[in-house]
Amino acid sequence: AQTVTQSQPEMSVQEAETVTLSCTYDTSESDYYLFWYKQPPSRQMILVIRQEAYKQQNATENRFSVNFQKAAKSFSLKISDSQLGDAAMYFCAYGDTGRRALTFGSGTRLQVQP
Amino acid sequence: DTGVSQDPRHKITKRGQNVTFRCDPISEHNRLYWYRQTLGQGPEFLTYFQNEAQLEKSRLLSDRFSAERPKGSFSTLEIQRTEQGDSAMYLCASSFVEQETQYFGPGTRLLVL
Numbered sequence: 712a713q714t715v716t717q718s719q720p721e722m723s724v725q726e727a728e729t730v731t732l733s734c735t736y737d738t739s740e741s742d743y744y745l746f747w748y749k750q751p752p753s754r755q756m757i758l759v760i761r762q763e764a765y766k767q768q769n770a771t772e773n774r775f776s777v778n779f780q781k782a783a784k785s786f787s788l789k790i791s792d793s794q795l796g797d798a799a800m801y802f803c804a805y806g807d808t809g810r811r812a813l814t815f816g817s818g819t820r821l822q823v824q825p
Numbered sequence: 826d827t828g829v830s831q832d833p834r835h836k837i838t839k840r841g842q843n844v845t846f847r848c849d850p851i852s853e854h855n856r857l858y859w860y861r862q863t864l865g866q867g868p869e870f871l872t873y874f875q876n877e878a879q880l881e882k883s884r885l886l887s888d889r890f891s892a893e894r895p896k897g898s899f900s901t902l903e904i905q906r907t908e909q910g911d912s913a914m915y916l917c918a919s920s921f922v923e924q925e926t927q928y929f930g931p932g933t934r935l936l937v938l
Contacts, residue, residue, distance in 0.1 A: 715867075744924070744926075755929055755930060755931040758928065761925075808925070811858070811873055811880070811881065811920075812858065812883070813867050813868070814870070815869070817866055817867050
């Protein structure tokens, strides 16, 4: 069974600084997808960034980028120029073409200090 | 495109009562998923549909839970004889068959007293 591990329950960053959230996963599949979702307090989960495992190039979306290390089964999220609105729970998630359901990690709560 | 919607947003019920939640996916999405999220945890998969067919059910989905998607559009999740352990956020997500990205609704927060 696939598992996703987020080892940092909480992280804190100063406004305008850079922070990296860690995620590791375990799978025997070769074709899969990885996602970072953001869940602000009492608000719905939104997609931050997605990575296909067959792509060697790391995905980027504006201030958000990932470091995808397939051999190490690591998928970290870097947030540059952190903003107050980035404060939220961040969930790493795994999905593959064989099983459509996403497997989520336990989340990292990010605080942004002004 | 208004995104995934869920109704109600909050539900308080007494133990033993039945509850039903509704999810309206993004209109062109033919896959629909239900997840459950307890406080401080990531969502856990319950079940998913492709069009009207229910293709997978988690072991979390006990026989008190039933989900339908009768015309391949909206879906309902019913919990019979609710228990306090059913208290959670119930999330719905949808995706397009050609993509793997799931888009989530705002959730229904259930409190069983």
